[in-house]
Amino acid sequence: MAQVDQKALLEFVLRQGDNTLVLGHRVSEWCGHAPVLEEDIALANTALDLIGQTQMWLGLAAEIEGEGRTADDMAFLRDAWDFRNLLLVELPNGDFGRTILRQFLFDAFSAIYLPLLTKSADPRVAEIAAKATKEVAYHLERSAQTVVGLGDGSEESHARMQEALDYLWPYVGEMFASDGVDQAMAEAGIGPDPAGLRAEYDALIGRVLSEATLRIPEDSFAHKGGRNGYMHTEHLGHLLTQMQWLQRAYPGCEW
Amino acid sequence: MYAQMVKSTGDAVKSREEMSDDERHFQDKVDANIKVEPRDWMPDDYRKTLIRQIGQHAHSEIVGQLPEGNWITRAPTLERKAILLAKVQDEAGHGLYLYCAAETLGVTRDDLTEKLLSGRMKYSSIFNYPTLTWADMGAVGWLVDGAAIMNQVPLQRTSYGPYSRAMVRICKEESFHQRQGYAIMMKMAQGSAAQRKMAQDALNRMWYPSLMMFGPSDKDSVHSAQSMAWKIKINTNDELRQKFVNETVPQAEYLGLTIPDENLKFNEETGNYDFSQPDWDEFFEVLKGNGPCNTDRLNARRKAWDDGAWVREGLLAHAEKRAAAKVAAE
Numbered sequence: 001m002a003q004v005d006q007k008a009l010l011e012f013v014l015r016q017g018d019n020t021l022v023l024g025h026r027v028s029e030w031c032g033h034a035p036v037l038e039e040d041i042a043l044a045n046t047a048l049d050l051i052g053q054t055q056m057w058l059g060l061a062a063e064i065e066g067e068g069r070t071a072d073d074m075a076f077l078r079d080a081w082d083f084r085n086l087l088l089v090e091l092p093n094g095d096f097g098r099t100i101l102r103q104f105l106f107d108a109f110s111a112i113y114l115p116l117l118t119k120s121a122d123p124r125v126a127e128i129a130a131k132a133t134k135e136v137a138y139h140l141e142r143s144a145q146t147v148v149g150l151g152d153g154s155e156e157s158h159a160r161m162q163e164a165l166d167y168l169w170p171y172v173g174e175m176f177a178s179d180g181v182d183q184a185m186a187e188a189g190i191g192p193d194p195a196g197l198r199a200e201y202d203a204l205i206g207r208v209l210s211e212a213t214l215r216i217p218e219d220s221f222a223h224k225g226g227r228n229g230y231m232h233t234e235h236l237g238h239l240l241t242q243m244q245w246l247q248r249a250y251p252g253c254e255w
Numbered sequence: 256m257y258a259q260m261v262k263s264t265g266d267a268v269k270s271r272e273e274m275s276d277d278e279r280h281f282q283d284k285v286d287a288n289i290k291v292e293p294r295d296w297m298p299d300d301y302r303k304t305l306i307r308q309i310g311q312h313a314h315s316e317i318v319g320q321l322p323e324g325n326w327i328t329r330a331p332t333l334e335r336k337a338i339l340l341a342k343v344q345d346e347a348g349h350g351l352y353l354y355c356a357a358e359t360l361g362v363t364r365d366d367l368t369e370k371l372l373s374g375r376m377k378y379s380s381i382f383n384y385p386t387l388t389w390a391d392m393g394a395v396g397w398l399v400d401g402a403a404i405m406n407q408v409p410l411q412r413t414s415y416g417p418y419s420r421a422m423v424r425i426c427k428e429e430s431f432h433q434r435q436g437y438a439i440m441m442k443m444a445q446g447s448a449a450q451r452k453m454a455q456d457a458l459n460r461m462w463y464p465s466l467m468m469f470g471p472s473d474k475d476s477v478h479s480a481q482s483m484a485w486k487i488k489i490n491t492n493d494e495l496r497q498k499f500v501n502e503t504v505p506q507a508e509y510l511g512l513t514i515p516d517e518n519l520k521f522n523e524e525t526g527n528y529d530f531s532q533p534d535w536d537e538f539f540e541v542l543k544g545n546g547p548c549n550t551d552r553l554n555a556r557r558k559a560w561d562d563g564a565w566v567r568e569g570l571l572a573h574a575e576k577r578a579a580a581k582v583a584a585e
Contacts, residue, residue, distance in 0.1 A: 032321050032347075076332070
């Protein structure tokens with residue numbers, strides 16, 4: 001463990017925690033506004049799991065950083081350029097179809113990636129992944145079912161789901177756009193290089209989307225810039241403005 | 256308490272002589288604290304009143320998600336965000352149990368929803384007030400859930416079985432909600448000058464609307480007597496309001512906050528706090544739709560329902576396809 005590049009390890013952990021933080025925030029926006037009561041409750045459950053995972057990931061990030069910060073400091077006091085989440089998760093919710101499809105595209109990745117992280121050489125990473133893996137398996141089951149139900153539902157629901165897939169598809173490729181951080185993690189045995197997981201991912205989503213009678217766009221172009229923080233979408237700033245407002249407006253308070 | 260001014264028969268309670276045999280038998284059962292179950296005979300007015308009461312209670316839980324949901328995305332820490340989200344999710348769960356309880360009386364959830372959205376059914380007046388600062392999350396938990404508990408704890412003993420059982424579960428969660436609200440108030444009251452200001456401001460705005468939750472004074476409450484005879488209302492409005500004030504005043508003192516009532520003082524003779532009545536004209540305006548948030552609250556619920564129509568229809572169409580495919584395969 002001693003030879004692991006701590007800077008790369010921090011980047012790696014922030015990528016996990018920022019994904020769950022930003023997606024958890026987006027999903028929580030639905031609370032009280034979902035199409036049906038059962039969905040309202042289920043979306044809140046998903047958001048709660050993601051916030052719980054965030055507390056663990058960002059807590060670990062703060063520990064690795066070693067500057068006495070907390071998970072809350074990481075969530076509420078960093079600016080957009082410090083965030084390492086995928087562009088996919090910061091996109092606005094759109095309609096329920098887009099929200100559930102984005103959830104499915106993310107869940108499918110997590111359901112492949114997290115079980116591999118449970119074998120991480122860093123026991124702290126393995127422990128968080130073990131807890132999150134159980135939750136994500138359930139998230140995937142639910143989001144996949146709903147994507148199938150709406151894709152292969154009415155004419156309108158099918159059209160809306162296809163539109164959502166066309167919109168979200170260019171943001172899928174970033175999950176697999178690995179870089180030096182991923183290579184360092186792979187070499188240290190901390191986590192697999194995501195680039196190697198694409199085939200398994202395509203097979204998984206291919207099965208579900210085909211059952212949902214949805215067509216995967218042919219264009220393989222991928223927007224990037226979230227997971228390395230180079231260039232987020234305009235949406236992240238607005239999300240952070242809302243999320244961080246109290247901590248920024250009244251610094252140093254306990255809540 | 257999420258049911259206010261539930262319309263009952265509007266008539267005086269029937270005497271035994273006026274009752275039919277069925278009604279007498281029914282009243283004896285209620286008097287003996289034997290629960291009424293969905294398949295049992297019950298007077299039509301009992302059924303109708305309960306549908307109104309449980310429906311109004313369920314609607315209150317659902318509309319009640321909105322004022323607190325207003326702060327989920329602005330919660331100041333990850334823990335507070337998780338707690339608030341879990342709490343608002345609980346309210347949705349309460350709505351679900353209550354709609355299920357109402358359905359045992361022969362109505363559908365969709366029918367009740369339609370009545371809410373068209374304004375033909377009400378929800379508690381309290382949810383027509385805005386949540387303006389983070390301290391309101393504390394005040395809502397402490398005062399609004401606190402007032403709800405006053406009414407709901409006795410309703411665990413209500414005569415209708417499904418309602419009573421739903422209430423047992425709801426009460427457990429509500430008491431947690433109240434404590435989390437008070438915990439927020441403690442942090443705010445012990446925090447910075449700005450936080451203390453938020454806490455006092457929240458109490459100032461929420462106090463009288465919370466007192467209104469119990470409904471008008473007993474002398475003006477025309478629907479209570481029959482509901483009490485049927486044990487779907489256990490205490491009078493004024494009894495519950497007094498109990499709430501008695502319990503809440505020391506809690507405010509502990510926080511170092513001032514209840515916005517110059518007439519508030521302990522009465523040695525009665526053992527109760529004397530207090531000012533809320534502005535009942537304001538209460539009736541809110542019930543008529545003229546509260547600060549009535550229009551926005553109802554529009555938010557209508558939008559959620561209308562925007563979600565394609566989702567409900569799509570999932571239904573899928574289920575029908577599945578069922579047809581299954582039949583074809585057999």
